Amino acid sequence: MSILVTPETKFIVQGITGGFGGRHAQLSLDYGSKLVAGVTPGKGGQTFADTVPIFDSVAEAVAETGATASAIFVPPPFAADAVLEGMAADLELVVAITEGIPVRDMISVKKALETSKTKLIGPNCPGIVTPGTGENSQGGCRIGISPGYIHKAGNIGVISRSGTLTYEAVWQITSAGYGQSTCVGIGGDPVPGMTHLDVLKLFNEDSDTKGIIMIGEIGGTAEEEAAAWAKENCSKPIAGFIAGATAPPGRRMGHAGAIVSGGKGTAEAKKAAFREAGIGVAETPSEMADTLLKMM
Amino acid sequence: MNLHEYQAKELMARHGVQIPLGYPATSVEEAKTAIEKLFNEGHKRVVIKSQIHAGGRGKGTFKDGFQGGVHLADSINDATAKAESMFGNILVTKQTGEEGKQVNRLLITSAEEIKSEYYVAVLLDRAKGRPIIMASAEGGMNIEEVAKESPEKIFKETIDPDLGLQPYQGRKIAIALGLRGRLIGQCGKLLQCLYETWAECDASMVEVNPMALIENEEGAESVVALDAKMSIDSNAMFRHPDIQAMRDLSEEDPLEVEAGKFDLNYIKLDGNIACLVNGAGLAMSTMDAIKHYGGEPANFLDVGGGASQEQVKAAFEIILSDPAVKAILINIFGGIMNCNTIAEGVVAAAKETDLKLPLIVRLEGNNVEAGRVTLAESGISLITASSLAEAAQKSVEAAK
Numbered sequence: 001m002s003i004l005v006t007p008e009t010k011f012i013v014q015g016i017t018g019g020f021g022g023r024h025a026q027l028s029l030d031y032g033s034k035l036v037a038g039v040t041p042g043k044g045g046q047t048f049a050d051t052v053p054i055f056d057s058v059a060e061a062v063a064e065t066g067a068t069a070s071a072i073f074v075p076p077p078f079a080a081d082a083v084l085e086g087m088a089a090d091l092e093l094v095v096a097i098t099e100g101i102p103v104r105d106m107i108s109v110k111k112a113l114e115t116s117k118t119k120l121i122g123p124n125c126p127g128i129v130t131p132g133t134g135e136n137s138q139g140g141c142r143i144g145i146s147p148g149y150i151h152k153a154g155n156i157g158v159i160s161r162s163g164t165l166t167y168e169a170v171w172q173i174t175s176a177g178y179g180q181s182t183c184v185g186i187g188g189d190p191v192p193g194m195t196h197l198d199v200l201k202l203f204n205e206d207s208d209t210k211g212i213i214m215i216g217e218i219g220g221t222a223e224e225e226a227a228a229w230a231k232e233n234c235s236k237p238i239a240g241f242i243a244g245a246t247a248p249p250g251r252r253m254g255h256a257g258a259i260v261s262g263g264k265g266t267a268e269a270k271k272a273a274f275r276e277a278g279i280g281v282a283e284t285p286s287e288m289a290d291t292l293l294k295m296m
Numbered sequence: 297m298n299l300h301e302y303q304a305k306e307l308m309a310r311h312g313v314q315i316p317l318g319y320p321a322t323s324v325e326e327a328k329t330a331i332e333k334l335f336n337e338g339h340k341r342v343v344i345k346s347q348i349h350a351g352g353r354g355k356g357t358f359k360d361g362f363q364g365g366v367h368l369a370d371s372i373n374d375a376t377a378k379a380e381s382m383f384g385n386i387l388v389t390k391q392t393g394e395e396g397k398q399v400n401r402l403l404i405t406s407a408e409e410i411k412s413e414y415y416v417a418v419l420l421d422r423a424k425g426r427p428i429i430m431a432s433a434e435g436g437m438n439i440e441e442v443a444k445e446s447p448e449k450i451f452k453e454t455i456d457p458d459l460g461l462q463p464y465q466g467r468k469i470a471i472a473l474g475l476r477g478r479l480i481g482q483c484g485k486l487l488q489c490l491y492e493t494w495a496e497c498d499a500s501m502v503e504v505n506p507m508a509l510i511e512n513e514e515g516a517e518s519v520v521a522l523d524a525k526m527s528i529d530s531n532a533m534f535r536h537p538d539i540q541a542m543r544d545l546s547e548e549d550p551l552e553v554e555a556g557k558f559d560l561n562y563i564k565l566d567g568n569i570a571c572l573v574n575g576a577g578l579a580m581s582t583m584d585a586i587k588h589y590g591g592e593p594a595n596f597l598d599v600g601g602g603a604s605q606e607q608v609k610a611a612f613e614i615i616l617s618d619p620a621v622k623a624i625l626i627n628i629f630g631g632i633m634n635c636n637t638i639a640e641g642v643v644a645a646a647k648e649t650d651l652k653l654p655l656i657v658r659l660e661g662n663n664v665e666a667g668r669v670t671l672a673e674s675g676i677s678l679i680t681a682s683s684l685a686e687a688a689q690k691s692v693e694a695a696k
Contacts, residue, residue, distance in 0.1 A: 027632065077534055102532035103420060104498050107457045110425035145601070147631035147662060162577020163601065164629045168684070171629070171660065188576060191425045217577055220422040243580040246565075246587045247596070254561045254576025254598040256531065257422070262440050267584075284588055285581040286685035 002130040002182040003157065003202040003209070004093055004119070005141040009130075011069035011093075012037040012061045014082045016048050021073030024097075024145050025052070028071075031148040032132060032139040037061040039070075058089040069093040071127060071143045079123060080105035087118040095143045096122035096193070103256070106191035113193060120193025124256065126163040126185035137179075146170075146183065154179015156292065157203035159196055160215035161188050161255070165243060165285060169213050172289035181209040188255025190219065196226035204234050211237045211296045213288055214279065218244030219257045219265040224273040231277035239280040239292035242270045297528045300347040302403040303542045304526035307497050308504075312489035314520045316510075318405030320347070327379040330404040335372050341407035342369055344379050346387050348397040349547040351525075356389035358382070359396060365389065368407055379404070400546060411517065413506035414473050415439050416487065418455075418494040420501075427455045427494065429487060431469045435506035461491035475519070479509070483519040490521075497539060498532030501525070551614055558610040560599055567592025568622040569695050570615040572608070574599050574629065574638075582627045585684055591692035594621050601633065608641035612649050623654045623695040625687055628661070635659045635667030643674040654679060654694035658687035 005011075013028075015021040016038025026049060028035045037055055038048045044056030055061040058070065070091050074082040079098040086094040101123050113120055121128055127144015131137035131151035142148050150167055152174040160166040166185050173180060184199050186192050196214060203209045212234075216223035223242065230238060245267035247253045249260040260266050274281050282291040299307070302320040309315045317337070319330035327344070334342050346353050346365035353365035358381070365387045369375035379402055388396035413435030421428040432450045434442045442449055451472040453465040466484030475483050486507070494502045503525040511517050533540050545553055555562030561576065565583075569591050573579035576598045583593040595615065599607055615621060628638050639659065646655060655678040659667045671678060679694065681687035 024632075076531060100531045102498055102535075103500065103529045104457075104495065104532065107420070107425060107427065111457055145632065150631065150661070160577070162575060164573075164575030164631065165577035165581055167629050167631045167661070168578060168581075190420060190422050215577070217580060222422075225423070241581075243577045243584060246583045246593060247580060248563075248565065251563055253563065253580050253596055258576060258580065262443070284585045284685045284688070285578070286585075286683045 001206055001208045003199070003206050004182060004184065005069060005128055005130050005143065007130060007132050007139055007141050008034065009069055009141045010034045010036045010065060010067045011071060011143050012039055012058065012065070012067045013071045013073060014039045014058065014086065015073035016040060016052070016054060017043055018073055022048065024073065027148065028142045031142045032134065033142045036065040036067050058085045058091070062089045062091065067091070069143060070095065072096040072098055074098060076100040076102070080109050083109050083120060084112060087112060087116045091118050094118055094120050095125070095127045096120060097125065097127060097144050099124040101189070103191055106189065110191055121184060122187040122193060124189045125187030126166060128182065128184050130182045131180055144185070146185070150174055151183065152179035155181050155208050155210040157181050157206070157209040157212045158183040158215070159199045159203070159212065160185050161217050161257070162215060162243065165215055168285055169215060169288045176289050176293060178293065181206060188217070188257050190257035195222045197222065197229050200226050200230060200234065204236060209236065211292050213292050214238055214240045215288070216240065216242045216270055217255065217258050218242070218247050218253065218267050219259045221265065223270040227273040227277040227279060230279060237280070237292060237295035239282060239288060239295060240274040241282040241285055241288050242267045242274070297530050297533070297543055298349045298547070299526045299528065299542055300349070300401060300544065301345065301524050302347055302401070304502070304524035305521065307526065307539070308490065308493045308521060308524055311493040311496065313486055313493060314518065316405045316408055316520055316522065318403055321379070321402045321404060322400065324380055324383050327383065327402050327404060328376055331372055331375040331379065334404060334406055339406040340370065342375050343367070343405050343407045344369060344375060344382065345403045345405070346382055346399040347401035347403055348387060348392070348399060350389050350391040350397060352389035352391050353387065356387045359386040359388065365399070375404070397547070408508065408510040408520065408522070409512070411509045411511055413508050415505045416490065416507045417501065417503040418491050418499070421454065424454060426457060427491070429453050429455060429461060429465070429469065429491060431473060433473050435508070439505065455491060460495065461488050463488065475509070479517060479519060486519055486521070497526070498529045498536060500527045500529050551617060555614050558607050560597060560607060560611055560614070562614055563596040564618065565593050565595050567594045568620050569691050570594040570618065570621045570624045571627065572597050572599060572611050572615065572624065573627045574601060574603060574633065578627065578629060582625065582684065582688070585688035586625065586692060589689045589692045591688070591695055594618055603633065603638065603641070605637070605641040605644060608638065609645040609648060612645040616649055621653065623656065623691045625691040626655070626657045627684055627687055628659050630659065630661035630664065632662060635661055635664040636670055639667035639670040643670060643676060646676045651676070656681060656687050656691040656694060658682070658684060
């Protein structure tokens with residue numbers, strides 16, 4: 001099994017007619033994922049790549065195709081609205097790839113999520129992959145912008161706030177001959193949908209996940225919260241890595257959420273929380289997979 | 297994006313926050329006019345405040361020895377003389393670093409009779425995903441120290457983003473701060489206006505330190521914002537062209553401004569190993585790895601997910617304009633991005649900038665073999681590495 005999505009998950013792409021959205025929609029099709037529709041208001045009735053129908057609204061796309069998930073590639077000013085539209089259509093999962101959504105918009109979305117059945121991954125994230133069993137992990141479910149070929153079906157779960165750093169961890173696992181159950185990039189924004197803890201709980205319950213890599217970075221306290229929970233509740237080995245030990249306080253390091261402010265959110269505090277919870281800490285990113293494999 | 301005090305006050309006043317009367321000045325002439333205006337309006341004392349993006353102004357020292365970035369003055373002549381000494385002078389505070397910051401703008405305001413001082417801020421509570429208002433009767437103090445040593449002296453209210461700060465929440469904080477009588481309502485209203493400023497300007501943080509209880513000549517008391525600090529969520533700038541126009545580029549690092557033009561995320565640091573990486577998390581980790589092996593990173597630089605040849609070249613030029621740099625580490629995980637495209641960009645940039653420094657390259661991912669061939673056949677001298685750890689070790693060695 002896997003968490004959140006399986007190779008059978010049918011999903012749509014909101015913003016499929018944009019350059020970025022279209023490019024990654026094609027890559028998902030090439031990977032063998034079940035991308036069943038696109039949504040661009042005003043372009044309903046057209047098709048994407050000659051096969052994927054485009055609808056004017058998420059509700060129509062869901063009614064016609066039975067999709068349960070969505071990837072959002074809509075530009076920042078309209079992205080929060082796209083998430084809310086996905087929630088209104090009762091999708092199980094919305095994955096917001098868009099980078100640069102105003103924090104105030106995400107605060108409103110976060111509140112709406114409290115009373116919704118929809119789960120949100122992102123924004124500002126690489127998305128989610130449950131690898132398939134074909135060549136180069138083809139036939140899996142790829143929602144977002146991750147490179148599919150670096151994956152391999154297996155039993156390690158990956159949670160991360162970063163994009164390329166996640167690929168680094170995934171590639172190390174694959175190169176070592178192991179594979180992933182599901183990889184979730186939760187994104188680098190200060191107000192995300194699912195947190196490290198939310199994803200960790202799902203991995204803990206998933207019988208096919210035998211070990212977990214949790215990648216964090218400076219800013220906020222989400223890693224500490226996940227570690228505190230793991231200490232009491234998680235029965236599986238976890239290896240962690242925290243980026244940003246050398247980041248100067250008060251400076252935003254690329255990601256909107258990667259900032260040490262008021263002495264809070266330091267890499268040091270997060271690593272200490274990991275160690276306290278029995279999570280193996282990789283000192284350099286080159287050791288992420290090795291640290292976990294030694295524990296398994 | 298950070299704002300000057302006078303700009304923050306302008307935005308707060310627009311949303312109903314009570315602010316002492318004041319005028320900004322961008323020249324000595326303007327300062328003179330502002331000073332005369334205030335004295336002619338009947339004020340007996342004025343405050344002249346340096347406008348720079350750094351705290352600790354009052355206790356700062358100008359490079360020519362003139363003490364204090366904030367001054368009181370009792371007469372037009374006194375005020376004008378002080379404004380003249382401050383203007384164009386370089387102010388060093390505990391937040392500016394040794395190099396200090398040139399004072400190109402002043403704020404001249406009426407001086408108030410202060411009875412007590414408070415701290416107030418509106419910011420995001422990341423754990424809750426909601427805004428909070430935070431206040432303390434320990435005004436003028438370093439709030440981080442108060443939070444550490446006596447957290448019970450900080451009062452917090454979580455704000456429902458759909459409802460805003462409710463009047464009762466504002467009053468609750470006013471009462472906790474020790475205000476009584478009609479001041480409870482007046483302070484509560486000020487706090488509501490402060491929250492509205494935060495929400496409507498898409499601020500990341502609004503801070504008033506101090507908010508003060510003042511008394512006028514007739515003995516009437518009121519609560520006002522004496523100082524103001526504000527930073528704006530840059531992601532929301534598209535809906536605030538008026539605030540965008542307040543950006544003061546002279547307060548920002550010129551290399552960081554230049555990098556921004558090419559959509560590069562660059563932050564200058566103090567070390568001598570420059571790095572060029574795709575992705576913010578990987579870029580931070582690259583810096584960490586350099587430090588782990590005993591080196592010091594010269595910068596943070598994220599070229600983004602789909603770096604073009606033009607961006608790579610711009611990145612090289614920015615890196616090379618830092619004279620401290622002794623080696624360059626390129627770390628690219630080309631997920632979707634073609635490693636060969638990056639390799640071609642690196643070769644072109646190294647040739648065009650006539651690179652003499654050691655160049656350490658670690659490529660991984662999509663079409664990496666072709667990328668490695670391009671680098672090997674380019675004729676430029678470089679050191680290759682197969683993992684990030686190896687690349688970091690080799691760059692530390694090369695920078696020695």
